[in-house]
Amino acid sequence: MSGDSPFIIVLLAIVGGALRVSTPFMFVALGECLTEKSGRVNLGLEGTLVLGAMCAYAISFHSGSPWLGVLAAGCAGSLLGAIHGYVCKLPRVNDIAIGIAMMLFGTGLAFFFGKAYIQPSAPRLESFSLGAWTGNQQIETALQINPLLLVGVVVAIAMSWAFANTKWGLIVRMTGDSAPAARAMGVSVDMVRFLSTTAGGFLAGVGGAFLSLFYPGSWNQGLSSGQGLMAVALVIFARWDPIRCAFAALLFGATGAIGPALQSVGITQGYYFFNAAPYILTLLVMIASAGSKQAARNVPGELSITK
Amino acid sequence: MADIAEPMAPPMVAASEWRGDLSIRIRRGAEYVAIPLFALVVSAILFSLFLLALGKSPIQFFQLVHQGGFGTAFSIQNTLQRAAPLILTALAVAIPARIGLVMIGGEGALVVGGFASAAIAIPLVTGKASPMVALIIMAIAGMIFGALWVGIAGFLRYARGVNETISSLLLTYIGIATMNFFVEGALRDLTNPNKPSTMPIGDAYMVGKIPGTDVHWGLAIGVLLAIVLHILMSRTTFGFAVRVTGGNARAALAQGIPVGKLIVICCLIAGACAGLAGFYEVAAIQGRANASLVAGYGFTGILVAFLARHNAIAIIPVAIMFGGLVASGGLVQRRMDLPDATVLVLQGLTFVVLLVSETLYGRFKIFQPPITADRT
Numbered sequence A: 001m002s003g004d005s006p007f008i009i010v011l012l013a014i015v016g017g018a019l020r021v022s023t024p025f026m027f028v029a030l031g032e033c034l035t036e037k038s039g040r041v042n043l044g045l046e047g048t049l050v051l052g053a054m055c056a057y058a059i060s061f062h063s064g065s066p067w068l069g070v071l072a073a074g075c076a077g078s079l080l081g082a083i084h085g086y087v088c089k090l091p092r093v094n095d096i097a098i099g100i101a102m103m104l105f106g107t108g109l110a111f112f113f114g115k116a117y118i119q120p121s122a123p124r125l126e127s128f129s130l131g132a133w134t135g136n137q138q139i140e141t142a143l144q145i146n147p148l149l150l151v152g153v154v155v156a157i158a159m160s161w162a163f164a165n166t167k168w169g170l171i172v173r174m175t176g177d178s179a180p181a182a183r184a185m186g187v188s189v190d191m192v193r194f195l196s197t198t199a200g201g202f203l204a205g206v207g208g209a210f211l212s213l214f215y216p217g218s219w220n221q222g223l224s225s226g227q228g229l230m231a232v233a234l235v236i237f238a239r240w241d242p243i244r245c246a247f248a249a250l251l252f253g254a255t256g257a258i259g260p261a262l263q264s265v266g267i268t269q270g271y272y273f274f275n276a277a278p279y280i281l282t283l284l285v286m287i288a289s290a291g292s293k294q295a296a297r298n299v300p301g302e303l304s305i306t307k
Numbered sequence B: 001m002a003d004i005a006e007p008m009a010p011p012m013v014a015a016s017e018w019r020g021d022l023s024i025r026i027r028r029g030a031e032y033v034a035i036p037l038f039a040l041v042v043s044a045i046l047f048s049l050f051l052l053a054l055g056k057s058p059i060q061f062f063q064l065v066h067q068g069g070f071g072t073a074f075s076i077q078n079t080l081q082r083a084a085p086l087i088l089t090a091l092a093v094a095i096p097a098r099i100g101l102v103m104i105g106g107e108g109a110l111v112v113g114g115f116a117s118a119a120i121a122i123p124l125v126t127g128k129a130s131p132m133v134a135l136i137i138m139a140i141a142g143m144i145f146g147a148l149w150v151g152i153a154g155f156l157r158y159a160r161g162v163n164e165t166i167s168s169l170l171l172t173y174i175g176i177a178t179m180n181f182f183v184e185g186a187l188r189d190l191t192n193p194n195k196p197s198t199m200p201i202g203d204a205y206m207v208g209k210i211p212g213t214d215v216h217w218g219l220a221i222g223v224l225l226a227i228v229l230h231i232l233m234s235r236t237t238f239g240f241a242v243r244v245t246g247g248n249a250r251a252a253l254a255q256g257i258p259v260g261k262l263i264v265i266c267c268l269i270a271g272a273c274a275g276l277a278g279f280y281e282v283a284a285i286q287g288r289a290n291a292s293l294v295a296g297y298g299f300t301g302i303l304v305a306f307l308a309r310h311n312a313i314a315i316i317p318v319a320i321m322f323g324g325l326v327a328s329g330g331l332v333q334r335r336m337d338l339p340d341a342t343v344l345v346l347q348g349l350t351f352v353v354l355l356v357s358e359t360l361y362g363r364f365k366i367f368q369p370p371i372t373a374d375r376t
Helices: A006-037 A045-063 A066-087 A095-117 A137-142 A147-165 A167-177 A179-184 A189-213 A227-237 A242-264 A271-290 A293-298 B015-020 B022-053 B058-071 B073-098 B106-126 B131-160 B164-183 B218-235 B237-247 B249-254 B259-286 B297-307 B312-327 B329-336 B342-360
Strands: none
Touching: A006 A045, A006 A066, A006 A137, A006 A147, A006 A167, A006 A189, A006 A227, A006 A242, A045 A066, A045 A095, A045 A189, A045 A227, A066 A095, A066 A189, A066 B342, A095 B164, A095 B297, A095 B342, A147 A167, A147 A189, A147 A242, A167 A179, A167 A189, A179 A189, A189 A227, A227 A242, A227 A271, A227 B164, A242 A271, A271 B131, A271 B164, B022 B058, B022 B297, B022 B342, B058 B073, B058 B312, B058 B329, B073 B106, B073 B131, B073 B218, B073 B237, B073 B259, B073 B297, B073 B312, B106 B131, B106 B164, B106 B259, B106 B297, B131 B164, B131 B259, B218 B237, B218 B259, B218 B312, B237 B249, B237 B259, B249 B259, B259 B297, B297 B312, B297 B342, B312 B329, B312 B342, B329 B342
């Protein structure tokens, strides 16, 4: 196999990039999927992602254990999610506006406490390669996989199964489709949504840990630049199905990798255009899925975002 | 979608009776002032606790904000200088909010508008056009491109039902990337090796100061626009139709109000305001377009608009207050050894508390109309 052909290099870089870049998308999208299934929208996951990234990096730096950092990121994320979940149950409080506020608040906190961690380097998450058997150096580097990606895939499958087959899954779906029905069944709608938003925040925080502890693998203020937001949009595209969320995340990861991949073979023309590509793709995907009949069929009935 | 719009008068009450009842309007108005003020006080207290937990003095913080934002003639002018883009970006949030949209694309429209006016200035400056003509063309270009940016989000909302909050924020990222694309490539001024920028427009083409002050004309235009838009929203048929749509879009449709058209027009107005802010940032402050345009004015403008309850007149004092907060950022940073994100934390906290305070409306008896026998 000739590793010199630019086409192969670009393709490998895109595949490798998709595997690397997609993980945060996947976690945020799964978190948002859970929240939206319960009938509420959390637009603040961008802030959760950034705060998660900062906490993971700081804890990993101080404790020397990156996995402790991942846990800390999850806890920080669930704290933000819990605030969102609690506040939204109050009458007259708009969940979309609160999402924007939490996004600004989370980002602000992360930048505030993160200033001290821009310089030092924290221990990163270990990775292993799916391409080791080929003996080809390039394939090996391209197919570096982080355990968190696998965790994400497992969560996606588990969530999909739980929605379909467990009592808890049914309760979450029912709350999302019709709050009166849930109340009639004796389910506390506020509690279900609070827990779903908190758990969703946990997942988004873990996605942030991936950003700072694996790829790109350092903490700075431009780390996320809208990935959390794109992941929220992606849930609509994935029609509230965890498995489709995972695939959509891979697609988005691949788009995000086009720019750096082309740059690696010396095509720097339009680098900034390719930087914009994921945002443009998200917008196109939103336009396409907003009017689709299938999306309209699968949308949780209580959701304010599609009205 | 209608949640953020101002509540309409209760439909039970006949219009003439409603208008005549001054005490109700005063009580309502007092509620709209008292609850945001209360939210501000609560967030100041929470932020003080935050500072105390970090071992910093909240008293020193607020003293420095006062000193850096309003303490001297110089700092007041600095504050007003920053209030100008905040008024315009807040209008960019408030006008769509009146029709029930949570549109947060002000930052993107500001960047795109500022870049467009800096780009169109290049042939005008090299062609030695008269400064007045050049500035007018630049301002129009900024407004058109800003309007386009928010207008896209509005059109998508109307035509496809795309959620405007997400799309307008995405368009912000796209706008910043577009500016970077040109500023680092085709339109880069190669004589300036330090920071990728467009060609400077030069002192002769800069917007002047308001006589007797050090504040550029953007402030006066911003205040004027706020007044004009307030009249448009509260005293015209157009404004009435917009408010009806914001209150209940379905009812508005049933009444034959062209909802889609109104949505797009509101978004075009909003974008033009933010684009104008970008024009002033380029033509009065920076002198060129570069990454400094991405200064967060668009995001602070969201908070300003919500605090002002999307009332164009109320935006003016709130914008000046936050202009002072932004202006004092540097001083606070130096004296108290706090990171520059301190202002961000305070803003985020205020925003959350403010939105939570929405739940208080209608809960205090003192603000409610007295229940009389003939009313019920």
